[in-house]
Amino acid sequence: MDIQFILIELYEAGVLESHMQNLKPLTGGTSSEVVVVMDGTRPRYVIKQNDPAIVKAEAEFLLTYAQIEKLSRVIYVDSLHRYLVYAFKPGFxxxxxxxxxxxxxxxxxxxxxxxxxxxxxxxxxxxxxxxxxxxxxxxxxxxxxxxxxxxxxxxxxxxxxxxxxxxxxxxxxxxxxxxxxxxxxxxxxxxxxxxxxxxxxxxxxxxxxxxxxxxxxxxxxxxxxxxxxxxxxxxxxxxxxxxxxxxxxxxxxxxxxxxxxxxxxxxxxxxxxxxxxxxxxxx
Structure with a gap:
């Protein structure tokens, strides 16, 4: 799914503010497509795309354990499970x-x-x-x-x-x-x-x-x-x-x-x- 279409959906849903347009791709061992949404120079949110079954399973895990501080905090889950948004975790x-x-x-x-x-x-x-x-x-x-x-x-x-x-x-x-x-x-x-x-x-x-x-x-x-x-x-x-x-x-x-x-x-x-x-x- 084109990231620009995702951004439009997130702006319309009130998840992102209009000034949050700068994106930074993340690379690593994950099979997902992952970008960081920047708030100025500060990483703010992570948008993660994957197969809907994988997104659904990950969202269930994170929402089930929302009280565990060490896990990512879910901000938004696409209704079709094409992607989810969670708060950026600082560190390496x-x-x-x-x-x-x-x-x-x-x-x-x-x-x-x-x-x-x-x-x-x-x-x-x-x-x-x-x-x-x-x-x-x-x-x-x-x-x-x-x-x-x-x-x-x-x-x-x-x-x-x-x-x-x-x-x-x-x-x-x-x-x-x-x-x-x-x-x-x-x-x-x-x-x-x-x-x-x-x-x-x-x-x-x-x-x-x-x-x-x-x-x-x-x-x-x-x-x-x-x-x-x-x-x-x-x-x-x-x-x-x-x-x-x-x-x-x-x-x-x-x-x-x-x-x-x-x-x-x-x-x-x-x-x-x-x-x-x-x-x-x-x-």
């Missing part, structure tokens, strides 16, 4: 500083994940456009997709072991609306390293530990039990059920290794070292 993405991962995970657990809401039985697991009856089915799908990428980076017995772990996952009936792409690449920091925002949700219905482990595995530093355990222990029992952290992390790390091979091959050595560490903890 891809500015994660290694060394404070434990504190970052604690902040994510207490300020974001702790406020996730349980969903009704009618909702299915996974993505809205690719639902699954059980959570383990979603995890098995991700496992199979990851194996195609990892191939001989890990030995065949490791692939079989992960499949066995995932297939044996207990059905805990925990249905929460999750961010789904909860990694350091979507975290906004200010210059002193403080986390100020979380952007670009790819919403998934699933178990809250999924998001926390996703964040933990999203950078190759400090991938040890003492880094993540304090954050996990802050979550309420109804959000975790009877979990086995070693197994849960190993699954998340398997998914991350596949992502690493595709997008960050330089980190593979650190991830395979972490893989062996967690594999030894599970066996």
């Amino acid at each position: 993405t891809r500015q994660y500083s290694e060394g404070n991962k434990g504190d970052l995970l604690l902040s994510l657990a207490t300020e974001v994940i702790a406020h996730y809401k349980s969903l009704g039985e009618e909702r299915e697991y996974g993505y809205s456009d690719h639902p699954f009856v059980e959570w383990r089915d979603f995890l098995l799908h991700r496992t199979k997709e990851s194996e195609k990428i990892i191939q001989d980076v890990l030995p065949p017995e490791n692939h079989r072991f992960v499949h066995t772990l995932v297939a044996g996952s207990p059905q805990r009936n925990l249905k929460y609306l999750l961010h789904g792409d909860f990694g350091v690449h979507n975290f906004v920091f200010v210059e002193n390293g403080t986390l100020t925002g979380i952007i670009d949700p790819d919403p998934v219905v699933g178990e809250p530990l999924y998001d926390l482990i996703y964040a933990f595995c999203s950078s190759p530093d400090r991938l040890t039990i003492d880094t993540i355990l304090p954050a996990v222990e802050t979550l309420r029992p109804e959000m975790t059920g009877e979990y086995e952290l070693n197994r849960e992390v190993l699954q998340g790390l398997y998914f991350r290794i596949a992502t690493c091979i595709r997008h960050h091959p330089g980190d593979l050595g650190q991830y395979t070292e972490a893989w062996n560490y967690w594999l030894n903890r599970v066996r």
Whole structure:
């Protein structure tokens, strides 16, 4: 959709003031078309276009958790879900500083994940456009997709072991609306390293530990039990059920290794070292 037509709609709806005509495109890992609306020299709003199903899912997530300060504040959602507008989050993405991962995970657990809401039985697991009856089915799908990428980076017995772990996952009936792409690449920091925002949700219905482990595995530093355990222990029992952290992390790390091979091959050595560490903890 032409951005000028969007601007006209937003002016007519009273979302934008007439003097807000200067636009600045945003680039990054997102598949969306994203521009920032400037108020003079100050970034004010973000207009994000994407497939309507994706826009609808992102808007639902942000509106459901409007009270979470770290998430983007929705200003306007197009009735046909062609785009949405949210307030600009000041700071920098891809500015994660290694060394404070434990504190970052604690902040994510207490300020974001702790406020996730349980969903009704009618909702299915996974993505809205690719639902699954059980959570383990979603995890098995991700496992199979990851194996195609990892191939001989890990030995065949490791692939079989992960499949066995995932297939044996207990059905805990925990249905929460999750961010789904909860990694350091979507975290906004200010210059002193403080986390100020979380952007670009790819919403998934699933178990809250999924998001926390996703964040933990999203950078190759400090991938040890003492880094993540304090954050996990802050979550309420109804959000975790009877979990086995070693197994849960190993699954998340398997998914991350596949992502690493595709997008960050330089980190593979650190991830395979972490893989062996967690594999030894599970066996």
